[in-house]
Amino acid sequence: MIPKRLYAGMLASVFASGLAVAAEPGGGARLSLEERLGSVMRDASATQVAIKAGKKVTLFCANCHGEGGNSNKPEIPNLAGQNPAYLLEQVLKFTDGRRRNDFMQGMIKAMSDEEKVNAVMHFSSQTVKVHASSNPALAAHGKELFFKVCQRCHGEQGRGNEKIPRIAGQQAEYLTFSLKRYRDGTGERADPQMAANTKNLSDADIDSLVAYVSGMR
Ligand code: HEC
Ligand code: HEC
Incomplete structure (x- = not known):
């Protein structure tokens, strides 16, 4: 795995937008992440836009989770084909500390809400590659x-x-x-x-x- 310290510097540049307060569409009340994901999933064209935008966000994730979320490392989870509401729930758990992993918690803090939803939409739209059982x-x-x-x-x-x-x-x-x-x-x-x-x-x-x-x- 790539050393944590190396990532710390890269994070700031990859997820620069996460450092600013995300702009609210239409200037309305702040949407929860679940509401954002739900509204994207109900709208076919918003879904396509998010999947495409997510591809860019997830280039960085591929260092560990693999191309399109198919991990090459047995200790790192595949994200491809994972259920979107579950992925978002884990993002929320890393955010509030119910799930602990130093690297993932730090990285998610640096991401904007839009980047989180787009990453979730992108990974859930990919196909998981299954390896036959060896035993x-x-x-x-x-x-x-x-x-x-x-x-x-x-x-x-x-x-x-x-x-x-x-x-x-x-x-x-x-x-x-x-x-x-x-x-x-x-x-x-x-x-x-x-x-x-x-x-x-x-x-x-x-x-x-x-x-x-x-x-x-
Ligand atoms: C330095 C390696 C690394 C990078 C880069 C990385 N992750 Fe992870 N990620 C992990 C590890 C390791 C776990 C498992 C953590 C645990 O369970 O303790 C994980 C777990 C997750 C999970 C939970 C999966 C599940 O099945 O419950 C999600 C969601 C996730 N990562 C999203 C992302 C996203 C989105 C990005 C890019 C923005 C990303 N990760 C980048 C190492 C990484
Ligand atoms: C009563 C319902 C229930 C049963 C029965 C159950 N699970 Fe789960 N499982 C869940 C829920 C809910 C989660 C998500 C928990 C979380 O957020 O950490 C989960 C999470 C998991 C995860 C983590 C997935 C990931 O991507 O990190 C694994 C692995 C898993 N279950 C395997 C199993 C296996 C194997 C069994 C049988 C021995 C089992 N589960 C039985 C409800 C269940």
């Missing part, structure tokens, strides 16, 4: 666990819904540490539903689940 036997056990425990929220194809993330095809190492973090309550990332649904998983269960989920299409 079919492990994946078969993971499949059983998935349908027993996870399917009811993440869906039988692992694609989630508005508030629930897509996990199908997610990077293996990232899945592993995310699941352990929810289970162990490390404080970097807490969620009551995920804590409840991981608390009985052993490390071996997690390895099986990851073998299955990371290869789901």
Whole structure:
């Protein structure tokens, strides 16, 4: 990974607009990020404009999250094909400290609301590239666990819904540490539903689940 200090300087120039107060369209009341995303998603032409503008914003993100949000690093999540409301929710969690990662928190602070919405629209419009599971036997056990425990929220194809993330095809190492973090309550990332649904998983269960989920299409 590229050293954090190197990024700090680059951030100021990449997201210069984030340092100024974002101008309000029409001079109306300040829209929440959720309202902004909702209004873009309801309007087909605004959607296309945001996806295109997002491409520029996300050139920088590609250093870690890969071209079009398909990460080449197993410990960094794919953002391609992720559900937009979920992505925005994570941006909000990094902003208010409910989710902690020094780099991501610093970067999001430097982005304007418009850049955040455009980045979300861009990534969610991309197609995730799934790598076949390297251990079919492990994946078969993971499949059983998935349908027993996870399917009811993440869906039988692992694609989630508005508030629930897509996990199908997610990077293996990232899945592993995310699941352990929810289970162990490390404080970097807490969620009551995920804590409840991981608390009985052993490390071996997690390895099986990851073998299955990371290869789901
Ligand atoms: C220096 C590497 C790096 C760069 C550059 C970077 N990210 Fe990240 N990002 C990460 C890491 C690492 C995580 C996982 C953090 C964790 O869970 O602790 C992450 C997580 C995320 C998540 C949460 C994903 C999920 O599945 O929950 C979002 C959303 C995100 N990044 C958006 C962005 C955007 C938008 C940009 C560009 C404006 C960006 N990132 C640039 C390293 C980076
Ligand atoms: C009761 C509903 C529910 C169940 C059951 C559930 N999840 Fe989740 N899951 C969620 C929610 C909600 C989130 C988002 C939490 C957050 O914001 O951190 C989430 C987040 C995740 C994430 C983080 C995704 C990312 O991009 O960072 C992973 C991985 C995950 N779940 C895997 C699983 C697995 C594997 C199972 C089964 C063992 C499971 N979940 C069961 C609701 C559920």
